[in-house]
Amino acid sequence: MIPAAFRDTAEAAADAAGAVIRPLFRSQLLVEAKGDASPVTEADKAAERTIRALIADRHPDHGVIGEEYGETNPGADWVWVLDPIDGTRAFVTGRPLFGTLIGLLHKGVPVLGVIDQPATRERWIGLSGQPAEFRSEFGGTPRCRPCATLAEAELSCTSPDMFDAETAPRFAAAKDAARRTTWGGDCYAYGLLALGLVDAVVDATMKPWDWAALVPVIEGAGGRCTDWAGRPLRLDSDGTVLAVGDRALLPEISRLLAG
Template identity: 45%
Template structure:
């Protein structure tokens, strides 16, 4: 499948624009609140998503948008952008670098491009359907791991697992070489770059 380069270009500009906002508010002690489900939300989450939405609506008004903070618009259209301005908000709010901005574009329900952007460290993974994944412009690939006992595994938090899932996770963690926590979306980038092997999350 050929992916229009103008979509890839826009995704990169979305990452740049949102990244400026995320960097500006990073390690600020103000602007942290809570959603109705008691999970944290920051002013950076809200401002970054607003900017990305505005850019998409100007260039592609017929594209849908599914946003972590701003809800859904035209989500049944052929092209739909999925935005999470800060994946790992708890980490971001506590001053940790283990967070990122997630940007993806779906065509007919199939993801055709995706970005993990860590704007403070200026690290960016880009995946485009039919093309090699890149990290800061250079091709990367996952590593080969033939044995579970050789695998390195990341999860966001041990507290995310409940009941039977917690037992299943414990069995898996006991079999891998190393079980680590705290990367959120950055862990997926580390898999793509060949630095770790497994991401295990609740309900995923």
């Protein structure tokens, strides 16, 4: 059982990050270039600093891994994994398809996740072994829909640019077998999968802060979130991520992605 205080911390962290991010959305931002050429803004940095301060105050013995400021307290059993703005390119171009990701690992296993959309004020919450929750003025129930074959599936991917010479043909095989493929959305696409609006999401080059919060949400909505081979996601995973709403879909799509 995950202590209730940990969920309270995750939600308080999402609230605090949203209060930092919302005033900067669609404003003039100082955008820097990171080593991987992805845009990073003061919103990313300020939101992560805010979340880290809150965690340090409430759980000083916990570890933290964040996209902007690296790792603290390595070796801790409980480790928070943070992406203050997942989908920074959407954020800096004014599209509300970004989100704040707050995950918690226990001995390397994702056990708690929050996907928070500060602009639309939508929030998905997942805790290991419990049904996922969703809060939004638009309504919706976090429950993945049946879709047993890829030929019937709505497939989503963040961007074709994330594939290299080795992964591109494997993704193409899954794309060609799917009913339809849509692009973009970053973490928001995984939230839509949890709502039964998308059937599968396939991404690559994903870091722990990109997926740690997603696993408890997807699995709490009845789906599965693994690497392309169908293995559980861990800190040493290979960067591939496959999420399916219907678990019966996993073997077919995983076989295609295996090449």
